[in-house]
Amino acid sequence: MRIRPRSLLALATAAVVATTLAAPAQAAPAPAPAPPAKATWWHEVDPRPSNEEVGRRLDQLADRSRGRVDVRTIGETNEGRPVWAARVGNGPLRIQYVSQQHGNEPLGAPAALEFLRTVGVGNTGWHRWLRSQLTVDVIVRANPDGHARDWRYNYDPDADPEYGERGKGYDINRYHNPDLAPEDNPATEAGHIQRAWLEFRPDIVVDYHMQGRYVDDDGREITASVYWPSADGVAPEAVDAAKQVSVVAQKSIDHLAGGYVSQYPGGTYEGIARNAYGLRGSASVLLELSAMGQEFEQKQIRSAYVAMLAIAQTAADGSVDRIDPARADDIPLRGDPIRN
Numbered sequence: 001m002r003i004r005p006r007s008l009l010a011l012a013t014a015a016v017v018a019t020t021l022a023a024p025a026q027a028a029p030a031p032a033p034a035p036p037a038k039a040t041w042w043h044e045v046d047p048r049p050s051n052e053e054v055g056r057r058l059d060q061l062a063d064r065s066r067g068r069v070d071v072r073t074i075g076e077t078n079e080g081r082p083v084w085a086a087r088v089g090n091g092p093l094r095i096q097y098v099s100q101q102h103g104n105e106p107l108g109a110p111a112a113l114e115f116l117r118t119v120g121v122g123n124t125g126w127h128r129w130l131r132s133q134l135t136v137d138v139i140v141r142a143n144p145d146g147h148a149r150d151w152r153y154n155y156d157p158d159a160d161p162e163y164g165e166r167g168k169g170y171d172i173n174r175y176h177n178p179d180l181a182p183e184d185n186p187a188t189e190a191g192h193i194q195r196a197w198l199e200f201r202p203d204i205v206v207d208y209h210m211q212g213r214y215v216d217d218d219g220r221e222i223t224a225s226v227y228w229p230s231a232d233g234v235a236p237e238a239v240d241a242a243k244q245v246s247v248v249a250q251k252s253i254d255h256l257a258g259g260y261v262s263q264y265p266g267g268t269y270e271g272i273a274r275n276a277y278g279l280r281g282s283a284s285v286l287l288e289l290s291a292m293g294q295e296f297e298q299k300q301i302r303s304a305y306v307a308m309l310a311i312a313q314t315a316a317d318g319s320v321d322r323i324d325p326a327r328a329d330d331i332p333l334r335g336d337p338i339r340n
């Protein structure tokens with residue numbers, strides 16, 4: 001299946017620029033290279049590859065990219081599964097994508113594999129330019145034990161957690177508190193992610209999750225939701241930078257993936273990755289794909305992929321920095337859940 005074999009990134013950039021840039025042109029920057037149309041084809045992908053399959057796919061990407069996709073693990077789970085990660089590019093601007101902290105929210109991981117393939121394997125002028133501007137670090141599946149069980153938590157039968165479920169495991173996305181040292185982190189995989197952040201110090205972090213189905217106040221279905229840090233103490237510049245990235249995610253999904261993005265009504269707890277890495281100074285964004293059912297899974301994976309590419313493109317060409325952060329406040333609010 002191919003959806004819209006068009007120049008996705010050129011459109012992404014055009015859409016973002018046309019609809020979000022408030023400032024009039026000053027000194028015109030050198031135009032960024034246009035991505036090849038080939039980069040935009042979509043083909044059906046496995047929405048739930050096993051962790052072994054993720055490892056095989058990453059090995060293939062390392063080969064096919066001639067090492068430009070640099071594969072590693074950031075540690076093991078409590079059951080000894082590798083937590084796979086990969087890095088592409090060698091530019092100064094650093095982006096970190098994290099997928100599937102919650103094991104039963106799978107669709108960010110296949111999008112991350114497609115992102116690595118697109119950016120790492122191709123070698124046109126655009127690819128070389130993008131990789132020269134950015135280094136993108138991708139934690140492909142943060143919670144392989146939870147994936148294996150199709151549940152939210154990690155696997156820790158001894159857990160009696162404040163966040164999580166006794167006898168099952170920890171909610172990884174409540175254990176990123178900046179004052180919690182990785183070596184003291186009771187949620188194993190959260191400690192791995194903390195170390196990966198500390199080693200990489202990304203400018204931008206986007207954490208991919210999934211939510212239920214919702215409508216806006218007019219009854220229109222929301223396909224994804226985004227949010228920026230809301231904890232007390234996040235520097236205003238970090239909030240503004242996260243709002244700029246949120247606008248890119250919204251515009252790219254709305255205009256290029258046929259979606260409809262709302263704000264996510266997230267809480268202020270500092271252990272949530274969105275807040276924790278905002279407190280540490282990153283432009284930290286949460287992206288929640290709605291679980292719309294099997295028939296929409298390819299579209300939802302593609303939505304996450306489109307956002308990954310558009311965030312990378314607009315960071316590389318500098319256009320994300322020219323977005324008015326206040327545009328994020330205009331993103332519609334999430335309304336009521338859809339009762340099936």
Ligand SMILES: [Zn+2]
Pocket residue numbers: 101102105173209210
């Ligand atoms: Zn989640």
